[in-house]
Amino acid sequence: MTDDTLRSVTVERTSTGRFLATNARGGTLSFGSVSDPDTDTGFTPVELLLAALAGCTAVDVDVATSRHAEPDRFTVEVSGHKISDELGNRLTDLRVTFSVSFPDGEGADRARAILPRAVRTSHDKLCTVSRTVETGTPVTATVEEA
Template identity: 40%
Template sequence: MATNARGGRIEIGGGDQDGVFTPVELLLAAVGGCNIVTVEPLTAKRGHRLLRLAMTVESEKIEPNKLGPVTMTYDVEIPSEEADQVYRAVAQRVEEKHCTVSRSLREGTEVRLELP
């Protein structure tokens, strides 16, 4: 079980239990969630509300303990051509510069282990 300071809880398991996320599923959800929750408000701030915004995030293991490239695919309904241009520019900029999770994966973040 993972909890945060605001009282949020997520059950984590090894993939053999119903209703729980595996650590890899959480990683993929984090990269997608980070991008999508940033794209929507920035697009709206530029005067364009998206009619539908969802995302699929996928990766395959290339080694038993390592993921290959992560692919994010937006599922979006856009009200106009102008909104489409704004959305595309925002989504690209968010993935490259604003999403902490994407940047950390792409650039590599050191993981440290501290044992008591």
């Protein structure tokens, strides 16, 4: 593989159960475990995976449809069941649901018409996140002594 195909983030512990992810462009995102479900609003790693699924497909669909019309509403909800079985902890029954509306007009009619195809194409070919989850990719974990 070449450097132009490599994608990476660095995750650093900031406190007990809290972490900061940094991408190659310097963007950051904090996340961690939920210590108190009543007060902790931060994202967990599982929620970040769900957001990545929604975000990846949303970007593809937005590019395809918004060139015809700006949506009045564009929401993507992703859900799944977190289970623990003989395969370990994992998500099952992942579901990506688009709720999109466009104003009246010729461009909006085109956007509405291509919306189902755009969602299908993103899911079947374009969205790296959903394609990776669906096809399954080995994950290698190593430890480097500092």
